[in-house]
Amino acid sequence: MQVTKAVITAAGRNQRSLPLQLLIDRDGTEKSVLSILVEEVLSAGVKDIAVVVAPGDEGPYGEVLGDHLGRVTFVPQEEPQGYGHAVYCARDFVGGDPFLHLVGDHLYVSRETRSCARQLVAVAQAEECAVSAVQATRETLLPYYGTVGGRRVSGRKDLYVVETVMEKPTPTAAELRLIVPGLRAGHYLCFFGMHVLTPTVMDILSERVAAAAAQPGDSKVTLSEALARLAAREKYLALQERALRYDVGVKYGLLTAQLALALNGRERDLVLANLVELLATQSLRRGDVVPQADGR
Numbered sequence: 354m355q356v357t358k359a360v361i362t363a364a365g366r367n368q369r370s371l372p373l374q375l376l377i378d379r380d381g382t383e384k385s386v387l388s389i390l391v392e393e394v395l396s397a398g399v400k401d402i403a404v405v406v407a408p409g410d411e412g413p414y415g416e417v418l419g420d421h422l423g424r425v426t427f428v429p430q431e432e433p434q435g436y437g438h439a440v441y442c443a444r445d446f447v448g449g450d451p452f453l454h455l456v457g458d459h460l461y462v463s464r465e466t467r468s469c470a471r472q473l474v475a476v477a478q479a480e481e482c483a484v485s486a487v488q489a490t491r492e493t494l495l496p497y498y499g500t501v502g503g504r505r506v507s508g509r510k511d512l513y514v515v516e517t518v519m520e521k522p523t524p525t526a527a528e529l530r531l532i533v534p535g536l537r538a539g540h541y542l543c544f545f546g547m548h549v550l551t552p553t554v555m556d557i558l559s560e561r562v563a564a565a566a567a568q569p570g571d572s573k574v575t576l577s578e579a580l581a582r583l584a585a586r587e588k589y590l591a592l593q594e595r596a597l598r599y600d601v602g603v604k605y606g607l608l609t610a611q612l613a614l615a616l617n618g619r620e621r622d623l624v625l626a627n628l629v630e631l632l633a634t635q636s637l638r639r640g641d642v643v644p645q646a647d648g649r
Contacts, residue, residue, distance in 0.1 A: 354481045356451050356474045356549055359394040362405045362439040363387065363414070363457030364430040368602045369407050371458050373417055376611050379462075379618030385417035386601060389614075390455055391425065397470035399453055403428050403446040405439045434565065435573030440550075441558040449552050451477070458602040459546035460610045462617050469547060469596045476512070477549035482588040485515070485580065486545035488598065489536055492524045497600075498543035499577035501591050502531035503584075510535075511593040513542065515584045520577035544577075545594050557582045 363372045372387035384392075387404070394402055403426045406414055411427040418425060430442045440454060453474060461469040469486065477484040487501060502517035517530055527541050536542070557579040565572040583589050599610035615624040 354451055354478050356397070356453055356477060357400045358447060358450050359397075359399040359402045359453040359455065360405065360440060360443040360447065361387075361390055361394070361402065361455050361457050362436065363410075364405045364407045364433070364439045364442075365458065365602075366407055366433050368458050369410055371601050371607075373413055374601065374607055375417075376460075376607070376614060377618075379614050381618060381620050386460065387414060387417055387457065388419060388421060389460060390457065391418065391421045393461060393468055393470045394453060394455065395421075395424070396468040397453060397474040399470075399474075400424070401426070401446075403443045404457070405430050405442050407433075434562070435575055437558050437574035437576040437579050438562060438565075440576055441555065441562055441574065444555045444559070447552070447555060451483075451549060451551050454548045454550055456546040458600060460599045460601060460614070461545075461547065461596055462599070462613050463596040465595075469545075469594060472594075473547055473549055473592055476590070476592050480588070480590055482590060483551045483554065483580075483583060484549045484590045484592050486547040486594045487513075487542040487591045488545050488594050489540045490543035492527060492539050492541060494543065495524060495527055495541065496521050499575075499580070500527060500531050500541050500543045501580075502533060502542070503591065505533075505535055506590070511595075513591040513593070515580075515589045515591050518577050518581035518584060520575050542591060542593065545596075545598050546600075547594075548580075551583075551587070553587055554579055554583055557586075 374386050375383050378384045378389055402424050405428045408429045415422050428443050430439050463469045473486050499520050500522050501515045503513045503515045506512040531541050533542055561574045565574050599613055601607050601610050
């Protein structure tokens with residue numbers, strides 16, 4: 354199993370400007386959010402990338418990709434029919450191959466020399482199955498994430514066999530169906546925003562898209578539902594990431610992501626010095642006592 358293709362979903366109508374935002378990456382250079390995500394994907398050995406976009410966004414997105422534009426195929430999602438549908442739009446690009454999938458509104462900071470995407474792809478290729486990155490997340494954040502339940506793989510502390518998947522469960526539902534042995538109380542394995550998926554996922558999404566089309570009203574196709582069905586059909590694992598994810602679409606999300614990149618980059622000392630100076634200035638303006646070097 355070789356993973357050489359990737360799909361980045363960036364078609365959310367209320368978040369379409371996020372991939373265009375500019376940040377200072379860990380190497381000290383200014384890049385768009387989309388460029389940072391593309392470099393994350395390329396670090397895993399992927400050769401070809403599809404970016405699922407809202408119609409008309411191809412031009413602006415292409416302008417912020419720079420030298421990476423030649424590796425990217427833009428796939429329009431003509432109608433906003435849900436996250437799962439956005440992934441399904443890339444079915445012709447994917448063909449019958451496994452693929453790496455990232456969401457377009459998260460950035461990832463690895464605590465190792467290997468990127469998050471590279472770690473995930475390595476596990477998927479070794480295990481020859483779909484693998485979703487997950488992170489232990491406190492229950493107050495469950496309304497924001499898909500969540501998995503399962504059992505730990507023997508001999509591994511960071512790998513789980515997925516048995517159940519729920520989209521944004523309530524704490525009560527999570528306690529009943531998503532408890533994972535070994536996690537501390539009140540924490541659950543929530544999606545990290547990064548997956549390696551098999552062609553079976555596209556087959557399942559095809560079924561769900563057809564079913565949604567046959568139903569009246571606004572019927573969204575979710576990826577979590579497809580992954581729940583995947584767990585019943587074939588081997589499906591979850592890799593617990595030690596890295597950190599940053600949702601750039603929430604309030605102060607871009608600011609938090611920028612700080613995370615800066616504090617894990619080559620100009621960390623400069624950023625820390627500037628932050629200390631800023632905090633000291635703010636404290637003086639409020640009349641707070643600023644500790645001296647000797648602690649007084």
